[in-house]
Amino acid sequence: GAVVSQHPSRVICKSGTSVKIECRSLDFQATTMFWYRQFPKQSLMLMATSNEGSKATYEQGVEKDKFLINHASLTLSTLTVTSAHPEDSSFYICSATSSGGAPKNIQYFGAGTRLSVL
Amino acid sequence: AQTVTQSQPEMSVQEAETVTLSCTYDTSESDYYLFWYKQPPSRQMILVIRQEAYKQQNATENRFSVNFQKAAKSFSLKISDSQLGDAAMYFCAYRTMNRDDKIIFGKGTRLHILP
Numbered sequence: 001g002a003v004v005s006q007h008p009s010r011v012i013c014k015s016g017t018s019v020k021i022e023c024r025s026l027d028f029q030a031t032t033m034f035w036y037r038q039f040p041k042q043s044l045m046l047m048a049t050s051n052e053g054s055k056a057t058y059e060q061g062v063e064k065d066k067f068l069i070n071h072a073s074l075t076l077s078t079l080t081v082t083s084a085h086p087e088d089s090s091f092y093i094c095s096a097t098s099s100g101g102a103p104k105n106i107q108y109f110g111a112g113t114r115l116s117v118l
Numbered sequence: 119a120q121t122v123t124q125s126q127p128e129m130s131v132q133e134a135e136t137v138t139l140s141c142t143y144d145t146s147e148s149d150y151y152l153f154w155y156k157q158p159p160s161r162q163m164i165l166v167i168r169q170e171a172y173k174q175q176n177a178t179e180n181r182f183s184v185n186f187q188k189a190a191k192s193f194s195l196k197i198s199d200s201q202l203g204d205a206a207m208y209f210c211a212y213r214t215m216n217r218d219d220k221i222i223f224g225k226g227t228r229l230h231i232l233p
Contacts, residue, residue, distance in 0.1 A: 031218070032217075032218040034220060034221075038161075041228075042225070042226075043209060043223045043224065043225045043226050044163075044209070044223050046220050046221075049218075049220060051218075091161060093161075093163065095163070095221075097217050097218055098217075104217050105151065105168075105217045106165060106168070107165075107213075107221055109162065109163035109164075111160070111161070111162045112161050112162070
């Protein structure tokens with residue numbers, strides 16, 4: 001089946017540093033990818049929709065300059081948390097819909113990244 | 119705007135028994151997709167079952183089945199012969215027919231399986 005690889009699975013960083021999270025569709029093309037944030041015992045909160053070759057669409061209340069999204073190819077989207085602070089600590093999940101190579105109308109999810117900012 | 123409501127924050131069921139998780143939604147669209155996702159302790163999101171709104175027949179996947187009531191905007195998940203591995207958070211979700219559109223998730227129901 002279609003696989004979305006998310007890396008790293010866990011990252012610990014110091015306050016003020018930037019962290020990049022990668023989301024790759026391994027065996028299909030994905031013109032659209034999504035980035036979610038999940039707090040403990042809560043649902044997934046959509047942060048932004050990443051579109052290949054164009055600017056991401058951010059949800060209301062999500063800081064564009066804080067959470068930089070780049071979707072430079074049909075198989076890779078990256079989320080960079082800039083100048084991370086402890087309040088950015090969370091679980092980040094990406095997902096992708098197939099535009100070729102896998103059944104469409106399904107969102108395929110990465111395994112998530114646990115970010116801890118000290 | 120579309121919304122998804124799961125009114126049961128937590129549920130418990132005895133192993134081998136049947137349990138039903140409730141979900142209601144609101145939309146003005148006539149065609150759309152509904153999903154149930156499972157999130158086990160590993161936190162990997164797993165698609166359990168999906169239903170296209172234009173299909174009258176309820177979707178089934180092995181021990182998982184749905185009761186889709188379009189007029190009532192209800193989409194419940196029934197798990198038969200519950201197993202310990204079914205313990206997880208279950209999210210009901212909605213999406214329009216546009217595959218590049220975002221999925222709207224409910225708040226989730228945590229399911230406990232009692233041995």
